[in-house]
Amino acid sequence: MHTHTLQNSFKSLGIxxxxxTPGASFRYLSGLSMHASERLTLLFVNKSGEKSALLPELEAESARSADLLHIETYRDEEGPLRALRNLTQKMGFTSETVLGYEAQTIRMFEYQALTGASEVTFRAADDALTAIRLIKRDDELAKIRRAAQIVDGALERSLPLFKVGMTELDVAAELEYQMRKLGSEGTPFATIACAGPRGALPHGGPTLSEIKRGDLVVLDYGAKIDGYAADTTRTVSFGVPSEEALSIYEVVKMAQAAAVNAVKPGAVAQDVDRAARKVIQKAGLGAYFTHRTGHGLGLDVHEYPSMMEGNELILAPGMVFTVEPGVYLPNKFGIRIEDDVCVTEAGVEVLTQFTRELHVID
Structure with missing residues (x-):
């Protein structure tokens, strides 16, 4: 499947x-989990689907399980250039070679090494790689489902431990600890736990700020299973919330439900966004919903497709993404509810199942 799709992409792109470079597509095509570092690490794929890799010697053992045609390794003290030249010669690179790359991940570090080792032409291939990873296989879905179960379970275990007076960092650490206990291999992004006025920062990080009675706390956190991510958000109240907070929470909950209900095969991505935005705008809060309604989910926690205005992608079974409308009132509070969903033949499967009712911590 991968080879056939890549062959079509090679032809259409003229590569x-x-x-x-190390990242989600590298892992998707090789099965190897590598991290971008100061050590040059590259995966090459030719038009026949054959894969070759340049690796630091300390990673050679990790690559034994991969289906690689050629492997060239180098030691730290010698550097990668000789090994890279050997590999490009084995692969038959010439001045006629057109090398596709991911513009969003390649660094000048890798680009300079490649141009120093061979005379090739470069062409961006991001869209082709996006298309290959867009529809999730059954094994991928199973991993995302397991990660979703972990984020649900971590919150269920953590809520009884939350108390007024804890810091945002205390809350974030507890969630991460419980996810680890349940089997997550780590967090796919930095956990968000923002209380009171800091909840109006959609991507704020946790601090040593103490949570006060009456604060809403936005909890955005994720788990990973074999590289595949789940990403969820729940907003909880430490003590009885204000009437304004309760009212707006209901608006966000209705907007999120409307967006989830809009997910089905044949629907248009932007219509999911519109469904949520319509509810929030009707409540007079449209100016405070400042981001897209959702993003794709898989080996990257943010990947295609985006649920946003202007995206006319037709939804199809196997697409996985978040649905996460929010309202952020500066200097007051923020509210966001986020679930992970999968488009199915029959409609939609909601992968994260923790209640969307507002939880009030005594």
Whole structure:
């Protein structure tokens, strides 16, 4: 499946080979989990689907399980250039080679090494790689479902432990600890736990600020299983919330439900966003919903497709993304509810199942 899709992409893009740096597409095509660092690490794929890799010697053992045609390794003290030249010669690179790359992940570090080792032409191939990863296989879905179960379970375990007076960092650490206990291999992004006025920062990080009675706390956190992410948000109240907070919470909950209900095969991505935005705008809060309604989910916690105005992608079974409208009132509070969903033949499967009712912590 991968090879056939790549072959079509090679032809349409006019590329002869593909180079990938460590990240989601590198892992998707090789099965190897590598991290971008000061050590040059590259995966090459030719038009026949054969894969070769340049690796630091300390990673050679990790690559034994991968289906690689060629492996060239180097030691730290010698550097990668000789090994890279050997590999490009084995792969038959010439001045006629057109090398596809991911513009969003390649660094000048890798680009300079590649141009120093061979005379090739470069062409961006991001859209082709996006298309390959867009529809999740059954094994991918199983991993995302397991990660979703973990984020649900972590919150269920953590809520009884939350108390007024804890810091935002205390709350974030407890969630992360419980996810680890349940089997998450780590967090796919920095946990968000923002209380009171800081909840109006959609991507705020946790601090040593103490949570006060009556604060709404936005909890945005994720788990990983074999690289695949779940990403969820719940907003909880430490003590009885204000009437304004209760009212707006209901608006966000209705907007989120409307967006989830809009998910089905044949629907248009932007219509999911419109469904949520319509509810929030009707309540007079449209100016305070400042981001897209959702983003794709898989080996990257933010990948295609985006649920936003202007995206006319037709939804199809196997697409996985978040649905996460929010309202953020500066200097007051923020509210966001986020679930992970999968488009199915029959409609939609909601992967994260923790209640969307407002939880009040005594």
């Amino acid at each position: 002869t080979d593909l180079v990938l």
